[in-house]
Amino acid sequence: MDETTAGTPPNDEPALPGFPPAPAPPAQGAYRVLARKYRPRTFDDLIGQEAMVRTLSNAFETGRIPQAWMLTGVRGVGKTTTARILARGLNYQTADGGGGPTIHMPALGVHCEAIMESRHVDVLEMDAASHTGIDDVRQIIDGIRYSPVSARYKVYIIDEVHMLSEKAFNAFLKTLEEPPPHAKFIFATTEIRKVPVTILSRCQRFDLRRIDADKLVAHLARICEAEGVRAEQEALAAIARAAEGSARDSLSLLDQAIAHGAGVVKAETVRDMLGLADRTQVIDLFEAVMRGDVPAAFANLRTQYDSGADPAVVLSDLAAFSHTVTRLKLIPEAAKDPALSEAERSRGLDFARGLPVRALSRAWQILLKGIPEVQGSNRPVAAAEMVLVRLAYAADLPTPDEALRALRDGTPLPAGGPAPASPSSSSASPPTSSGNMALASSQPRPQPRPDVRSAAPAVRLRRFEDVVALAGEKREIVLKAALEREVRLVRFEEGSIELSLAEGGSRTIANDLARALQQWTGQRWMVALSTEQGAPTLHEQALAAERERREGAASHPLVQAVLAKFPGAQIVNVIERKPDEQASDAETGILGEADAMAAHETEADDDLD
Structure with missing residues (x-):
């Protein structure tokens, strides 16, 4: 059964805000677990499901009540509890006979107590996990024809409905599509994908969220x-x-x-x-591995293991803290999350300022692959130590493109061993009292490699036209033609290009261009295809510019005079003159309009002769 909890203290305790009075307590000595004792009894008691409550409220107020609901979500978010509250709202009736379907139930109605305790004759609950066959569904179909005994509606609550057999689902279809007006169905499931679409299409679906x-x-x-x-x-x-x-x-x-x-x-x-790890010790372990102090990391892991922590849980908490640091680096506002402890907040911000995203991302990948290894190992501590070794020695290795550039430029690569989290002196830098990360280990390590990322690339491409021109210089004629005629530019930044395909364009152009750019510039370029329209292709732009030049030339008085003088003449080519040439012609007065006209007429007469 699924319960979202925000419920009720027993009758002998004072009622608190948000906790309505509960029914009579059980017999002396019987203990009610908190999950049942504080089970919600109204929609106001549900926590974390505001969207569903608002939809149901509007539906009840406008009288748009469907014949069936499908409630889905993970275990314990309130599916069965919501179903019972919904059944209570459908059959809400005051002692004087008033009331109607509503989600506002300030006091207990005639049927409320029996419905919430699952003993009302007109509200039938069935667990589909133990009643999976068609015979169980036939009993519902046979009984649905009869009117309710005392309530307004007959309500059928079927929990874990995905467990029904295929024949049972098929038997439900007709009844679910056209039920009697006095019947309502409420289904609950944790496996919505296993419910046939023919059933889903006949229900109003609500996805209950995990509670924050x-x-x-x-x-x-x-x-x-x-x-x-x-x-x-x-x-x-x-x-x-x-x-x-x-x-x-x-x-x-x-x-x-x-x-x-x-x-x-x-x-x-x-x-x-x-069996959880101490959060402070997890943070200390993160600091040790990120600065490359393997002995300290081993000692920390052994201490937590001796205290009863599971090595796999320690690595899981370490991965969770890596994710926290990454979020703090990319979204500083995440520090306001109330779920973070003060140590996680303050020291996480320190790590976020000192560690690059590349190191954090690689640490996450190593831990994500290492946790299953530890869980499946018959020596979990040894497996966890080997994961820490990989994390300490590989968290700051160069990426493949950095290694290629270093080899091409002749700069030395690290001989192995962890690298400092950020540039610092070669001397040791122990943690401060505030828990800040030490950026260099006191252990001897290889000389750090030069930061090849800071070196300026050999070729700077600031526009897409520069990329096309470079393709021509490299004699990549096919690629150059494809860039001019088959792609439309959406966005361009140094290191990133977003393109859309023109009609007939090849979908391999993105990979071909990325591979060529990495070879030409020594940098990794991200080239992606987009669904946006993008700018016209370079070929289309050239044609448009040519048309514009022809139209401009055709509208010139001198050209119009020539075309009028010689019927059938056409403009074959338009040559744009550079501004400095135009200025030179204007200063020297080489050719005025009258002289140009006379010259053209003379040349034409000579041609006719």
Whole structure:
């Protein structure tokens, strides 16, 4: 069952804002887990599903109520709970007989209690995981013909509907498309792709979102306050991260943490309970591997392992922190995320200022491939250490294009070993008290290579026309012709070109051009095909310019006079004169209009003779 939690304290406890009164408590000695105790009872109690609530509210207010809903999402986001609240809203009726379908239910109605406790005769819940056959669906089809006993609608809630067999789905089709007016269907599933499209097309679909970590933390804090439990903010954040957007999972973990800590929820007890790594130690491990201090990284990993942390979980947390640093580097506003601890925020910003994106991206790739190796190894600590070695020695290796340029220019490449995270002196630079990263290791390392990226490229191409001209200089006639006639320029920057294809253009032009540019300039160019229209091709531009010159020449009085003098004459070519030549002609007065006219007439007479 799926529950989004924001519910109710027992009747003997004072009601808090957001927690409506609950039904009578169970028998003495029976314990209700938090996931059931604080289960939502109205749409106002749902957290993280505002879009769905707004849509349902508008539908109920305008009377546009469909015959079937499909609720989908990961486990624990509130699918079954939403289905019960929806059934309660459809059958809401006050004690005096008033009310109608609504999502606003300020007080318990006649049918509300029985519906929320899943014991109402007109609201039938079926678990499709255990009732998968066509016979189970036939029972629903046979019973749907009869009117409800006491409620307004007969509501059928089918959980995990994707588990139904193909024949069961087919038996549903006709009834689902044209049900009796007193019947409503609510389906819930975690595997929406397994539901036939013929079923989906007959339902109004709602995708329930994972609940944001900050909302989960605030929700857990309210529940701890209602339960009289002291909880550290870092502990609640760790529970929210482990729940991965599932409210039910977060409450189950909180229940376990309260029992584990004897009524007090501390970050240390949550880490011990979940086998998590200490976030501060993860940050120290990240610092050690990024500065190339392998012994310190090994010692840190061994300390966490001895404390009960799973090596695979340590690497997962290390990958998560690498992602955090990358986000902080690219989006500084991410530092305001309430799910980040103060250590992650402050030291993450320090790392973001000192590490290039290339090193962070490569660290992420190494960790992403190393985690499955550790999980599948019979010696997880040794496997994790080898991943740290790869990370320390390969996180700042040159890219292939940098290596090619270094070989071409004759500059030495590193002989191996980790490189400093950013340019610094060769002397050791230990971490400061604030936790800033040491940019160089105290261990001996090879001499750093010159920064070949800072060297100016041999060829500077500032316009697309320069690229076409370079293709002509390199005698790439076929490529030059294709660039002139088959592509339209969308965007051009040094190192990046975006093109769209003209009619009949070859789709391999992008790869051919990228390969040629890397060979000509020694730089890696990104050439991409776009769906945008782009500018006209260079050939089209040349034709348009030629037409414009001809039209301009034809409108000149002198040319018009010549064409009038000689019927049938045509303009064969138009030669543009450079501005300095025009100025020279104007200064010397070589040829005025009258002289030009006389000259043309004389030449024409000579030709006729």
